[in-house]
Amino acid sequence: MCELLGMSANVPTDIRFSFAALARRGGETGPHADGWGISFYEGRGQRSFHEPEPSARSELAKFLRNTAIKSRIVVAHVRKANRGRVSLENTHPFTRELWGRAWTFAHNGQLKGVKRLPLGAFTPVGSTDSEHAFCWMMGRLQARFRGLPAPAVLDRAVAGLCAELHALGVFNMLLTDSRTLYAHCGKRLCYLTRQAPFGTATLIDEDWRVDFAQETTERDVVTVVATQALTRDECWTDLARGDVLSLRDGVIRLIRPGARGAAARVTEVAAC
Amino acid sequence: MCELLGMSANVPTDIRFSFAALARRGGETGPHADGWGISFYEGRGQRSFHEPEPSARSELAKFLRNTAIKSRIVVAHVRKANRGRVSLENTHPFTRELWGRAWTFAHNGQLKGVKRLPLGAFTPVGSTDSEHAFCWMMGRLQARFRGLPAPAVLDRAVAGLCAELHALGVFNMLLTDSRTLYAHCGKRLCYLTRQAPFGTATLIDEDWRVDFAQETTERDVVTVVATQALTRDECWTDLARGDVLSLRDGVIRLIRPGARGAAARVTEVAAC
Numbered sequence: 361m362c363e364l365l366g367m368s369a370n371v372p373t374d375i376r377f378s379f380a381a382l383a384r385r386g387g388e389t390g391p392h393a394d395g396w397g398i399s400f401y402e403g404r405g406q407r408s409f410h411e412p413e414p415s416a417r418s419e420l421a422k423f424l425r426n427t428a429i430k431s432r433i434v435v436a437h438v439r440k441a442n443r444g445r446v447s448l449e450n451t452h453p454f455t456r457e458l459w460g461r462a463w464t465f466a467h468n469g470q471l472k473g474v475k476r477l478p479l480g481a482f483t484p485v486g487s488t489d490s491e492h493a494f495c496w497m498m499g500r501l502q503a504r505f506r507g508l509p510a511p512a513v514l515d516r517a518v519a520g521l522c523a524e525l526h527a528l529g530v531f532n533m534l535l536t537d538s539r540t541l542y543a544h545c546g547k548r549l550c551y552l553t554r555q556a557p558f559g560t561a562t563l564i565d566e567d568w569r570v571d572f573a574q575e576t577t578e579r580d581v582v583t584v585v586a587t588q589a590l591t592r593d594e595c596w597t598d599l600a601r602g603d604v605l606s607l608r609d610g611v612i613r614l615i616r617p618g619a620r621g622a623a624a625r626v627t628e629v630a631a632c
Numbered sequence: 633m634c635e636l637l638g639m640s641a642n643v644p645t646d647i648r649f650s651f652a653a654l655a656r657r658g659g660e661t662g663p664h665a666d667g668w669g670i671s672f673y674e675g676r677g678q679r680s681f682h683e684p685e686p687s688a689r690s691e692l693a694k695f696l697r698n699t700a701i702k703s704r705i706v707v708a709h710v711r712k713a714n715r716g717r718v719s720l721e722n723t724h725p726f727t728r729e730l731w732g733r734a735w736t737f738a739h740n741g742q743l744k745g746v747k748r749l750p751l752g753a754f755t756p757v758g759s760t761d762s763e764h765a766f767c768w769m770m771g772r773l774q775a776r777f778r779g780l781p782a783p784a785v786l787d788r789a790v791a792g793l794c795a796e797l798h799a800l801g802v803f804n805m806l807l808t809d810s811r812t813l814y815a816h817c818g819k820r821l822c823y824l825t826r827q828a829p830f831g832t833a834t835l836i837d838e839d840w841r842v843d844f845a846q847e848t849t850e851r852d853v854v855t856v857v858a859t860q861a862l863t864r865d866e867c868w869t870d871l872a873r874g875d876v877l878s879l880r881d882g883v884i885r886l887i888r889p890g891a892r893g894a895a896a897r898v899t900e901v902a903a904c
Contacts (some may be wrong), residue, residue, distance in 0.1 A: 405720025407682045420810050448677025460755035483732035
């Protein structure tokens with residue numbers, strides 16, 4: 361298994377506090393020592409950092425802990441390999457361009473028979489089930505739409521693809537088109553939104569406490585999604601299996617699959 | 633204009649010596665202060681580092697100077713913007729996946745009317761002429777071949793596309809499919825091959841001297857391509873306008889366009 365970390369915010373936001381916890385789980389407070397990666401968006405621009413080594417002992421991860429990269433969308437992953445050898449090409453997140461947007465994907469879980477799903481024009485570079493699932497999703501979106509659809513339309517399409525993959529096994533996933541961050545809960549995923557009035561938070565994995573009131577303005581809205589809670593004194597909400605979050609500017613829409621045949625239900629979620 | 637740096641080697645090789653010179657030209661010994669990027673291949677895996685800021689003053693570039701990332705193919709670029717604002721999405725090198733390979737591209741020069749060239753399924757994320765040219769090349773390759781062609785076939789196809797872009801202006805370019813590194817000389821590009829017996833070299837841009845005999849084995853072959861010579865005591869060979877180098881495992885094939893209508897001439901080049 362692996363662990364995921366995603367962030368969606370309405371202002372460029374420094375992820376270092378949350379990333380510090382995730383990075384320690386890559387071989388220190390967690391067993392995910394087979395590689396790590398993090399992707400940052402600045403508008404439509406995207407850059408990623410990858411290493412097929414434990415993040416807890418990585419000089420590059422340490423560098424990123426000490427460097428403020430402010431971003432409105434972040435996708436990060438620490439890997440415990442099950443399918444696909446430990447190598448750079450198998451290190452999440454994966455990125456593809458479609459319709460002039462950089463799309464980024466990270467996954468934890470196992471998907472039985474996913475490699476039998478037929479691909480379109482997107483092909484895995486590595487050998488993981490995860491990259492195959494991503495390429496399948498991208499191919500399906502490319503086949504269905506002629507260009508980037510309206511956000512609400514894409515929300516439903518992504519939720520539909522997630523439901524198909526969910527049926528194959530465990531599909532905890534983060535995906536973004538540089539505009540919306542999607543999170544699908546296959547088995548385990550939780551989230552929280554930080555907004556005014558801001559409080560303090562302390563990491564579970566190390567002794568780091570932040571007073572967000574000192575770091576933010578009243579208008580900031582920041583939602584963080586993670587496999588497991590990263591802080592011990594905030595209110596994290598668990599997602600149910602099959603739930604999809606669509607996050608734009610930190611604002612949450614919860615897409616909960618309906619009963620068989622029924623339409624999915626979309627709910628605007630207030631912070632707890 | 634911008635400056636390019638490429639490397640092809642038959643063993644994973646540390647590029648730091650050459651990158652140090654290029655990075656200083658990004659705002660210190662050269663005026664290319666509008667961003668920089670470097671892409672490393674480890675087998676089929678690829679990772680890039682990008683910043684829309686001067687490399688000469690970059691903490692990330694400094695980190696890379698102090699960290700040995702060994703790679704058989706490297707593409708690097710420092711940018712002086714002429715078309716497209718200074719932003720992350722306009723920072724070279726650019727990457728796309730085709731046929732399960734990560735392709736990476738960097739360019740210096742200007743191409744008149746390039747944005748009128750029709751695109752296939754690859755679309756620019758940013759607004760540079762360069763990324764448009766890259767997407768056009770990728771679309772043309774995708775339309776022409778059903779999968780990754782044999783290296784010699786791809787050599788000719790890439791040389792043909794380079795010739796079309798060469799006709800639009802200045803097209804100094806590096807491109808790789810993770811197997812071959814291509815270099816096209818539009819106006820200014822030079823190269824050298826380091827192999828046994830190895831000597832010493834001193835950077836032009838700073839006082840750094842390396843004795844390659846200490847760093848290599850007798851079998852190592854490393855070819856470096858750059859806009860301008862990086863060292864002051866080695867034999868750099870200038871390419872002629874229109875020349876294409878195809879580099880695999882450090883070995884050079886020179887593709888020189890024939891007279892109008894004549895086939896291009898391919899020459900195996902020995903080091904000088």
